Amino acid sequence: MSIQVGDSLPDVEIRTIGAEIAQTQTGPLFAGRKVVMFAVPGAFTPTCSNRHLPGYVQHFAEFQARGIEVMCLAVNDAYVMQAWASSQQVPHALLMLADGNGAFTRALGLELDGSAYGMGLRAKRFALYAENGVVKQLQVEAPGEFRVSTAEAMLEAIG
Structure with missing residues (x-):
């Protein structure tokens, strides 16, 4: 069963890519923060590289102005995520999760x-908004779709 609005995010080991690669637990990573986390099927894949990640980079300052941190999740290794972030000119404060x-x-x-x-x-492909590790918004794309998990859709959903 998938996570639902109102659920707490699970506490699992993950790698973060900001200025450097670090190993951390997701529990403390989301604790005490307002976060939009969006997930992509794969780094360097067409929709992910041409539209999904660039949309969050483009609107990053709008999320920051609302006090919301942005994180990008993919089932890729940390070095691939680091290379992808570099190639996409991702700001270090937009945390990449490997x-x-x-x-x-x-x-x-x-x-x-x-x-x-x-x-x-x-x-x-999905996006969620969490406060202090609790899911407040969850937008999961239908197969082949790219609509509800965009940066623009999440800015609108959060209000």
């Missing part, structure tokens, strides 16, 4: 089987 083994994605119940495309386990 869920290399998919543990956090599975704990959220938002995994996608990309085996038919040679991608293995991935995250569904």
